[in-house]
Amino acid sequence: MSDRIEGVKKLFTSKSSRVDTNRGDTYYKELFARCQARLDELKAEQPVNNRVDISEMLETQGVDRRDFMKWVSATTAMLMLPSSFTPLVADAAMLMNRAPVIWLELQDCAGNSEALLRSDGPKIDEIVLDIISLEFHETLQAASGHQAEKQMDEAMEHFFGKYLLFVEGAIPMAMGGHYGTIGASGETFHDHLLRAAEGAAAVVAVGSCATFGGIPAASPNPTGAVGVMDVVKGKPLINIPACPANPANMVGVILHYILTGQVPELDSLLRPKFAFGYRIHDNCERRAHFDAGEYVEEWGDVGAKNNFCLYKMGCKGPMTFNNCSIVRYNEGVNWPIGVGRGCIGCSEPDFWDKYAYERPMADAKIKAPTGGVEKTVDEFGLGLLTAAGIGIGIHAAASLAAGKKSDDESGESK
Amino acid sequence: MRPGYKKVERMNGTMRTIHWVNVTSMIVAIATGLYIAHPYYQTFMADGAVDKYVMAWNRWGHFIVAIIFDVTSIIVFYLSFATRFLEKKPYEKDLPSGGNIREFFEVFLNLVTLNRRKKFDSSYLDSFNAVYFTIFHLLLAWMLLTGLQLYVHGLGAGVSSIGSWWPWMLHFITDWTIPVSGGSLMDVRISHHYTMWWLIVWVVFHIYYQVWRTIYWNEGDISIVIGGSKYVKDEES
Ligand code: HEM
Ligand code: SF4
Ligand code: SF4
Numbered sequence: 001m002s003d004r005i006e007g008v009k010k011l012f013t014s015k016s017s018r019v020d021t022n023r024g025d026t027y028y029k030e031l032f033a034r035c036q037a038r039l040d041e042l043k044a045e046q047p048v049n050n051r052v053d054i055s056e057m058l059e060t061q062g063v064d065r066r067d068f069m070k071w072v073s074a075t076t077a078m079l080m081l082p083s084s085f086t087p088l089v090a091d092a093a094m095l096m097n098r099a100p101v102i103w104l105e106l107q108d109c110a111g112n113s114e115a116l117l118r119s120d121g122p123k124i125d126e127i128v129l130d131i132i133s134l135e136f137h138e139t140l141q142a143a144s145g146h147q148a149e150k151q152m153d154e155a156m157e158h159f160f161g162k163y164l165l166f167v168e169g170a171i172p173m174a175m176g177g178h179y180g181t182i183g184a185s186g187e188t189f190h191d192h193l194l195r196a197a198e199g200a201a202a203v204v205a206v207g208s209c210a211t212f213g214g215i216p217a218a219s220p221n222p223t224g225a226v227g228v229m230d231v232v233k234g235k236p237l238i239n240i241p242a243c244p245a246n247p248a249n250m251v252g253v254i255l256h257y258i259l260t261g262q263v264p265e266l267d268s269l270l271r272p273k274f275a276f277g278y279r280i281h282d283n284c285e286r287r288a289h290f291d292a293g294e295y296v297e298e299w300g301d302v303g304a305k306n307n308f309c310l311y312k313m314g315c316k317g318p319m320t321f322n323n324c325s326i327v328r329y330n331e332g333v334n335w336p337i338g339v340g341r342g343c344i345g346c347s348e349p350d351f352w353d354k355y356a357y358e359r360p361m362a363d364a365k366i367k368a369p370t371g372g373v374e375k376t377v378d379e380f381g382l383g384l385l386t387a388a389g390i391g392i393g394i395h396a397a398a399s400l401a402a403g404k405k406s407d408d409e410s411g412e413s414k
Numbered sequence: 415m416r417p418g419y420k421k422v423e424r425m426n427g428t429m430r431t432i433h434w435v436n437v438t439s440m441i442v443a444i445a446t447g448l449y450i451a452h453p454y455y456q457t458f459m460a461d462g463a464v465d466k467y468v469m470a471w472n473r474w475g476h477f478i479v480a481i482i483f484d485v486t487s488i489i490v491f492y493l494s495f496a497t498r499f500l501e502k503k504p505y506e507k508d509l510p511s512g513g514n515i516r517e518f519f520e521v522f523l524n525l526v527t528l529n530r531r532k533k534f535d536s537s538y539l540d541s542f543n544a545v546y547f548t549i550f551h552l553l554l555a556w557m558l559l560t561g562l563q564l565y566v567h568g569l570g571a572g573v574s575s576i577g578s579w580w581p582w583m584l585h586f587i588t589d590w591t592i593p594v595s596g597g598s599l600m601d602v603r604i605s606h607h608y609t610m611w612w613l614i615v616w617v618v619f620h621i622y623y624q625v626w627r628t629i630y631w632n633e634g635d636i637s638i639v640i641g642g643s644k645y646v647k648d649e650e651s
Contacts, residue, residue: 268589277570277571277572278570278571279567279568279570281568282568282570290469291467291469291470292465292466292467292468292469292470293453293455293466293467293468293469293470293472295453311453312452312453316600318567319567319599319600319603320599321567321570345600348598348599348600349597349598350597350598350600350601351598354598354600354601354604355598355600360451360452361451361600361603361604361607362451362452362607363452366604377604377607377608377611378451378607378611380608380611381607381608381610381611381614382611384611384612384615385611385614385615385618388615388618388619389618392618392619392622395525395526395528395622395626396622396626398528399528399529399626399629399630402528403528403529403630404528404529404530404630405529405629405630405632406529406532406630406631406632406633
């Protein structure tokens with residue numbers, strides 16, 4: 001309950017998901033100067049560890065300068081900066097290896113690492129992510145056991161106060177946290193995370209598990225899984241939910257950090273507004289069919305063949321904030337609704353229990369507040385109505401049989 | 415007029431108009447709300463998508479009655495404190511004073527003893543009905559707040575044709591419904607839908623009770639909402 005009250009306080013004081021995209025020339029001039037100074041400073045520094053040069057890397061991957069600049073202007077727009085910032089963003093991308101990153105892998109499926117590492121041809125987002133200075137990544141590194149631990153300690157010490165801590169996966173809290181331990185000494189995920197967070201400049205939770213507990217926290221949540229923001233306090237924290245988090249948004253956050261040295265503007269769930277200020281439903285190519293009342297009724301029907309709206313197949317676009325309907329996945333190739341399946345609300349809290357049931361909310365079986373029973377809202381409602389009907393029926397029958405009418409002769413019964 | 419009875423004015427024109435506007439709004443809100451929940455008709459009309467607009471019209475209808483509901487609720491709230499038509503202001507009947515509590519139970523006992531005891535003044539609004547109407551307005555307020563929360567999702571960019579104060583205000587007054595209904599936007603929607611059923615149950619009992627009173631009290635209660643008055647025994651005659 002006290003959590004809820006805290007939540008209420010937070011919501012009352014939070015701003016809307018609005019991002020002010022035109023703050024006036026003075027603001028942007030000042031920001032420009034600040035960013036430029038910061039980039040000059042970073043340029044003077046040596047790359048931390050990863051000495052790969054991005055221009056070389058892009059060249060070997062067959063990306064020409066023109067494609068790169070196209071990507072840069074798209075990214076500038078995504079970060080909601082005026083186009084005059086394009087050269088700065090290009091510079092920042094070149095300086096990605098100045099930001100040391102430590103990446104922890106907790107209770108999860110490694111889907112975000114997978115997204116970051118790309119599955120088919122490397123896209124610019126992923127190449128840029130490749131040259132961030134990944135000082136430590138539990139899934140990717142060759143080291144193991146004590147050696148791995150030593151590496152992490154070294155990285156943490158060396159870059160104390162400077163590194164970005166990326167966290168993927170939920171934190172199991174039940175049984176003293178012993179559902180998840182790591183390393184030769186059997187440190188719990190909880191302790192591991194707190195130790196790594198201590199020296200971090202900022203903590204970035206990627207994917208729905210790290211942000212809101214995600215799938216591990218789905219009912220009945222046997223391991224007591226929670227998200228990073230429930231555990232790490234007193235650090236700048238950025239949530240990049242979705243399953244998996246979109247690499248474009250990870251790049252956006254790191255670029256923003258390199259460019260300005262600050263975390264981007266966040267909404268009340270600590271999600272960057274540049275990415276989560278959009279509702280899927282409002283930027284969905286099937287929206288005309290929604291308004292028209294044209295829905296896919298079952299997989300493979302005429303509606304499905306004609307790209308009708310997926311609302312009746314359980315699309316949760318109307319309740320989901322994410323930018324995948326705009327930036328899409330795999331460098332703009334496609335996204336879930338584009339390939340003909342509904343949104344399951346992967347970027348919202350509790351999405352597995354509350355969104356991902358592949359039918360409209362009104363047709364899904366949900367748990368009664370008391371737990372246990374699972375019925376649709378209408379079944380609960382009809383149950384209520386039936387109970388009321390029975391009560392009224394009994395009262396009406398009794399009144400007919402034994403009711404006493406106040407009438408003219410006897411007056412009121414006194 | 416029946417001999418020995420006197421006429422009591424209970425609802426003036428404004429109040430009766432509000433009552434029937436609410437009835438209509440409620441029916442439209444339920445019909446369109448259920449369509450939004452399960453779009454069940456006309457998926458395959460022959461016209462092109464831009465012409466038929468079935469969901470859009472249903473949502474439009476839902477929002478129009480929602481706004482009407484918003485306005486009538488504010489008027490009713492105001493009148494319950496400010497009306498000069500009734501001797502006793504309705505809110506006074508809600509206060510948990512000894513007399514009101516006693517009256518509440520007397521009216522309740524009258525109902526469960528099938529009108530075998532009637533120890534209260536039935537000429538004006540009694541505490542039982544006052545509380546029952548207050549429950550209605552609380553349910554309605556919850557519908558308004560959760561409904562406006564669902565509505566503001568469509569203004570994600572934080573701007574609207576009437577300015578940015580509108581989404582800002584909606585966030586300010588309705589964001590607390592998220593944690594209260596369970597933590598996610600979907601919980602707000604579940605709660606909005608579920609509360610509809612409580613309103614329907616409320617309406618069913620409301621209608622039953624008014625008809626029952628009319629039959630058993632024999633004071634023409636039903637006509638309060640039509641002609642504006644009812645009859646009570648004239649003690650002086
Ligand atoms: C007695 C009054 C009302 C009733 C019975 C009612 C009923 C419903 C129902 C059953 C739904 C469908 C929920 C689902 O998907 O299962 C709904 C949706 C909705 N209602 Fe209401 N509602 C009422 C008042 C309001 C009010 C006052 C507003 C204020 C704006 C409102 C706004 C909405 C919105 C925005 C949706 C979601 C529609 C969409 O996003 O497409 N409702 N309502
Ligand atoms: S497919 Fe989903 S997001 Fe797209 S219009 Fe339909 S309900 Fe909205
Ligand atoms: S369409 Fe919905 S479920 Fe799919 S990735 Fe986007 S936000 Fe997540």
